[in-house]
Amino acid sequence: MALRKAGSVVGLVFMVSIIVMLFLSAQSLYTAYSSYQNGQMDQASYYFLFGAVGLASSIYALTKLRIRVGLTPPKELDVLTEIECGKCDFKNIREFTEGDYMLKTAENCPKCNEPMIMTSIYQKEKEKKGKGLLK
Amino acid sequence: MAQTPFKQIPIGGDSLGFIFNLIYLLLFVIFMLYGQKIQMLNMLREVKGAVDRLKALRDEARKVSISSIKKMGKPENDPTERIDQLLEYFTIMPSGLDPAGIVPKIEHVFDIRHKRFKDEVRMIAPSATDSQVSNLEGVLEVALGLNYIYRILRHFYLLGKKTMSYIIIMQVQMQLPLILREAEAYSAAAKAFAYGQPIGDGAGALVAAKMMHGKKAKKIAEDILATELSIDGRRVFVLKAEGPGANIGKYGDAIKKLVKRCRNKVSMIVMVDAAGKFEGEKTGSTSEGLGAAIGGVGVIQFQIEEEASKHKIPLNAVVIKESIIDSVSPMKKAIIKGADEAIQKVKRLIGEKTKKGDTIIVAGIGNTVGIGQ
Numbered sequence: 001m002a003l004r005k006a007g008s009v010v011g012l013v014f015m016v017s018i019i020v021m022l023f024l025s026a027q028s029l030y031t032a033y034s035s036y037q038n039g040q041m042d043q044a045s046y047y048f049l050f051g052a053v054g055l056a057s058s059i060y061a062l063t064k065l066r067i068r069v070g071l072t073p074p075k076e077l078d079v080l081t082e083i084e085c086g087k088c089d090f091k092n093i094r095e096f097t098e099g100d101y102m103l104k105t106a107e108n109c110p111k112c113n114e115p116m117i118m119t120s121i122y123q124k125e126k127e128k129k130g131k132g133l134l135k
Numbered sequence: 136m137a138q139t140p141f142k143q144i145p146i147g148g149d150s151l152g153f154i155f156n157l158i159y160l161l162l163f164v165i166f167m168l169y170g171q172k173i174q175m176l177n178m179l180r181e182v183k184g185a186v187d188r189l190k191a192l193r194d195e196a197r198k199v200s201i202s203s204i205k206k207m208g209k210p211e212n213d214p215t216e217r218i219d220q221l222l223e224y225f226t227i228m229p230s231g232l233d234p235a236g237i238v239p240k241i242e243h244v245f246d247i248r249h250k251r252f253k254d255e256v257r258m259i260a261p262s263a264t265d266s267q268v269s270n271l272e273g274v275l276e277v278a279l280g281l282n283y284i285y286r287i288l289r290h291f292y293l294l295g296k297k298t299m300s301y302i303i304i305m306q307v308q309m310q311l312p313l314i315l316r317e318a319e320a321y322s323a324a325a326k327a328f329a330y331g332q333p334i335g336d337g338a339g340a341l342v343a344a345k346m347m348h349g350k351k352a353k354k355i356a357e358d359i360l361a362t363e364l365s366i367d368g369r370r371v372f373v374l375k376a377e378g379p380g381a382n383i384g385k386y387g388d389a390i391k392k393l394v395k396r397c398r399n400k401v402s403m404i405v406m407v408d409a410a411g412k413f414e415g416e417k418t419g420s421t422s423e424g425l426g427a428a429i430g431g432v433g434v435i436q437f438q439i440e441e442e443a444s445k446h447k448i449p450l451n452a453v454v455i456k457e458s459i460i461d462s463v464s465p466m467k468k469a470i471i472k473g474a475d476e477a478i479q480k481v482k483r484l485i486g487e488k489t490k491k492g493d494t495i496i497v498a499g500i501g502n503t504v505g506i507g508q
Contacts, residue, residue, distance in 0.1 A: 024154070024155070024158075028155070050155050076326065077323055077326075077464065077465055079327075079330075079332050079465050096330070096332060098330050098331065099331070100331075100505075101331060101333070101378065101379035101505045101506060101507050102333055102341065102344065102378075102379070102505060102506045102507055103344055103345070103348050103506070103507040103508060104379070104507050120468065120471050121332060121333050121465075121466065121505055122465065122466050122467055122468040122470075122471055123464065123465040123466065123467055125467065125468070
């Protein structure tokens, strides 16, 4: 309990520091802009550097602080059952239902009325996204 | 001096510069003195996230176990307490101080474990069929595995937090991606067992099932079925664990019995199994090799190797490659294609390495959940 309390205090201090840093960075960037308009180039670049570094590091810290636990239940995989007729090559693919298993005799073929067989049960794979630059 | 919209706050211009310099210096001192500690806290936070995720996965697997047992077993009383007890179940391996004769001891311990687990499931799920009992066993094994991973990670997290030991925290944090990947796959396996869907590990069993399909199968050892076929004039015995329940079977005993029945005149044993692939290799690709292709604790591998070496029977292996995650998740289409490819390889091996009239044993290894014969 004490540990959890200490942890939340540290978290709060972190959050406040990041917000202060964000505020100061914004202030610094604005001062850089004003200095640039007044022709004070040295001061402008000085404040711009501080503002940019501060902004980048506080955004980085904020992304690190985000809740990433993901307490959502694990995603359910779509599983398909492929049923084939050995006689006329009729094929039917449908969602898996409990009781299905590979090589089980299924319902009769709608074309030739012969019993069909569950030839494959497999997980539906997601479509792959286009290759990135580093792939 | 530049005008800012933050006029109400008495900072700006030189005073702002002074504040920045001060912050810069302070940060320098803070990072110099507490840099490592900040890093450790950051790592601990990551580990905590993983512990929470594992807890969610463990709870989900527990929920699946309870609901499956209630659905299939129709117990009179609430099985939750009994299931919670099973999730804490442990097995102590025999002492290895004197390794001679350790294999039968390990086999004995695992036989007892298997029997005890089956009996427990039968007790809490009285209406379940044999096939459903095997599947429920699988669900509970997954939940037990996830509970074990969760407890280990939580242990190291709390130990690291207590001792603030850099080495403990760092080691755990570095292994997190692998641990979580495996845990997510295990979680998918729980549902696969509950619904009776085939998993990647059953690739070898699928090969045997396809070869046996339509022929008469006979039980020759615990949970093992055998079918006699004729391929190019050779007598081929195909072995597979009894499906579609989640069985693994005792292949060691089955091969021993078959070799004895054939009066020790077996020309070749071919073992087909799923095998771990390296990153970059294609899921479902197949390859050939030598030796006993079988996983587990090593007891069955030992028994098969002993039988093969005693009678000088060549041991060949055909493997279907897949990742550890694929092996416990619902089967992928690429693995089914790999099984078809493996059948061709087995047939080619039989044709090339044996002659007409020879006797060959083909063992399709793997968990046979969702695979009939």
